[in-house]
Amino acid sequence: MVRFGGTANGVYGSHYATNIGDQDAEIVHPDQQNQGIGTRLMHEIEQAFDHARRFELFTGDRSTRNLYLYGKLGYRAFKRQAISDRVTLVFLEKTGPGS
Secondary structure (H helix, E strand, C coil): EEEEEEEEEEEEEEEEECCCCEEEEEEHHHCCCCCCCHHHHHHHHHHHHCCCCEEEEEEEEEHHHHHHHHHHHCEEEEEEEEEECCCCCEEEEEEECCC
């Protein structure tokens, strides 16, 4: 959890399996978005798994802000999966420092 001024501004969940750091969730409070908190959270995740060979995450194909942030941080799409007529997930990956 990231706190500024005593307020919870962002949270994330992640896990490590078979040399891959998977980000389960990254959530920044809507009032706190576009202030670098998501970038800080991602850097914290990557530092926590500094032995990972690869990082992997996914987001919806309409989540343009997320896709922009992840692209800015070096993530590249490697798979798309339609889960309904309205929702397609984009899977992204980034080489980790352990590779």
